[in-house]
Amino acid sequence: MSNWKKRVQAGTLALAALALAAVPCLPRSEPGTARDVAGGAKIPAGPYVALTFDDGPKAATTSVLLDGLAQRGVHATFFVIGENVEGNELLLQRMAGEGHQIGLHTYHHKSLAELNASDFYAEVDELRATLGALLGQKDFMLRPPYGMMNAATQARAAAPIVLWSVDPEDWSDRDTERQVSVILDRAQDGDIILLHDIYPASVETALQVVDTLMAKGFHFVTVEELFAIRGKTPENGKVYRRLPPASQ
């Protein structure tokens, strides 16, 4: 069995346990709408979305975000830059310890489409090794900076490649009100939302979006959890932008 298959199965069991405990973020759904997993436990039918944060961690803003997500019982995914790991080791361990997923965003935020093989491995594998030593895990998903990639990127990745389906371009104006409205207009079951945890405005955007969409019945999960919910195993080198329910 592949490592990803094992991780996703473990994630499914954890989600089923959450559903059984009927915690506020996974309320009981209508009869007949939940999917049977893990020996009869139910996972609510959704909708589900994954918040993802690139370019961090940054102590001042990421810690505020982690506090806000913890208060709301929400898990997110962080695609981190290797340069930002040094000095933020405890923050990353806190992130992993609180149930968030951590992924690769290269060591120096390089466009992977423009790198030769040895530079590619320096950017990706060194970060994988650094995070592996820090967090005690081997498998990390990859988000290419700028979403730039090609066939060589896919062949070299040794990781599932996670892009996004909702992008409010939060870097462009740091305007929480506009960003929130873009996300609320577009977010649907299975979407992967792109933000950056290095801007205070984006942290505020994320927390407002969580509050509004949770009130509408949305659940916020990590990308890995989204795979588990959909019953899909991520494949190395394959590109994922969203994970809609099977009926879509």
Ligand code: NI
């Ligand atoms: Ni980036």
